């Protein structure tokens with residue numbers, strides 16, 4: 001799910017010789033990515049899906065299983081704080097991702113693997129009370145949006161941070177179920193990766209903050225979708241079989257700097 005920059009970088013690395021089912025809300029993005037993939041020798045089916053709509057995810061599962069054993073599941077669809085309302089961010093990034101993990105967990109093939117793209121943003125929330133962690137991890141997906149502490153969120157950055165924290169906790173919880181089917185599932189939390197989504201942020205109301213962040217972090221640069229793709233490839237390869245339920249932060253040291261280094265000034269605003 002998600003035919004954008006990070007999704008495409010991952011697919012190119014793991015899908016050789018397999019049939020790709022490419023799902024995205026934007027048919028324009030899906031068609032563009034399908035063309036790139038087909039021109040590089042990959043075989044794919046495209047379908048329009050809204051990650052925030054359970055029926056669409058169920059339809060995607062049906063299409064994927066009709067093609068054979070499901071070997072890899074990649075969720076790289078999402079909306080950022082500058083792109084959508086609080087309600088839509090929670091619906092897509094938090095609820096939709098949880099449904100997708102739950103539903104593909106019922107059909108993932110033996111030896112399969114899943115990678116869910118979370119974000120460094122989730123690592124900026126202070127530690128949550130254990131009851132909130134447990135609720136985000138284990139509440140049935142259909143009931144998640146009724147959790148009282150989620151209903152109190154009134155800014156898009158918070159909605160995004162809670163969603164991304166939820167992705168990581170959900171992956172931990174679901175790793176046991178996926179493991180029963182002989183499959184692994186992990187999340188990747190990227191920092192600033194130059195993609196259309198990041199470009200929206202770089203030209204949106206948080207532009208100044210983004211530029212200062214890039215300057216102040218240990219890597220002094222933004223990352224590329226290919227660097228995230230390399231990490232996902234490792235997790236989904238035979239070398240990654242002992243890794244499940246984990247979250248891998250790939251952010252040029254930004255989170256380290258946010259908590260304990262030059263970017264601590266951001267704590268006042270993030």
Ligand SMILES: NC(=O)c1ccc[n+]([C@@H]2O[C@H](COP(=O)([O-])OP(=O)(O)OC[C@H]3O[C@@H](n4cnc5c(N)ncnc54)[C@H](O)[C@@H]3O)[C@@H](O)[C@H]2O)c1
Pocket residue numbers: 001002003004005006007023024025026029049050051052076077078079080092117118119120189190191192193194195196197198
């Ligand atoms: N780029 C970054 O700096 C960065 C950093 C951290 C996390 N992320 C996460 O990476 C993921 C991928 O984003 P990207 O950077 O590749 O951006 P992108 O804009 O290239 O791709 C995002 C894709 O998601 C699709 N999408 C949006 N809403 C959808 C929905 N409801 N249903 C289905 N598809 C939908 C978009 O059409 C787009 O093709 C997102 O979850 C994002 O939160 C990105």
